[in-house]
Every structure is written in structure tokens, then in C-alpha cells.
Amino acid sequence: MPTGFAELNDVEAVPGRGSNTAETYKAFLNRPIIGGRAFAVSTDPDKPGWSWANGYNSQSKQSFEEKALQLCEEKAGAICRLYAVDDQVVW
Numbered sequence: 001m002p003t004g005f006a007e008l009n010d011v012e013a014v015p016g017r018g019s020n021t022a023e024t025y026k027a028f029l030n031r032p033i034i035g036g037r038a039f040a041v042s043t044d045p046d047k048p049g050w051s052w053a054n055g056y057n058s059q060s061k062q063s064f065e066e067k068a069l070q071l072c073e074e075k076a077g078a079i080c081r082l083y084a085v086d087d088q089v090v091w
Helices: 021-030 064-076
Strands: 037-042 050-054 080-085
Touching: 021 037, 021 050, 037 064, 050 064, 050 080, 064 080
Parallel strands: none
Antiparallel strands: 037 050, 037 080
């Protein structure tokens, strides 16, 4: 569900900014939506992290949202939340 937190293309609005977050978010925005896409960021300002996923991982039966969260949490070592799903900011 869109939250109105920010416009989808507002790279500067992405919270929890860490190394290369802006560039990675721009790359996420430029990817086609193939079976869906999600961008997740860490909720801990002391442990920045981010990740994104698209499509569907048929081996693990994970959705793209679950995969983005899992990868983000592994990278950050902290709890992550979805920032954007498909073409909507959900933060």
C-alpha cells in the first residue's frame, strides 16, 4: 500500500542511507518489473543496509519481497523494512 512518504523517484528520501544506497536505488528504479520488485532498507541508523529483488525465486519459493528483506537483513545485521514495491513507496 502506498504511504505518501516520498515520490518513488526521490532518491534523497530513501532512509537509512549507507554506502552506494542512492546508486543502488537508481538501478532498482531502472529495472523492469518482472514478476514484481521490492527495495528494502535497514531500520537501524547505526547499521545501514539495503537490498532489492525482483521476480520469483522458484527454488526457495520466496517472494521478491521476502528475498529483498532477507538479503537486506543479512547485509545490515539489523531488521529491514520494505521501502518500495513495484512502483510505490510503502515505507
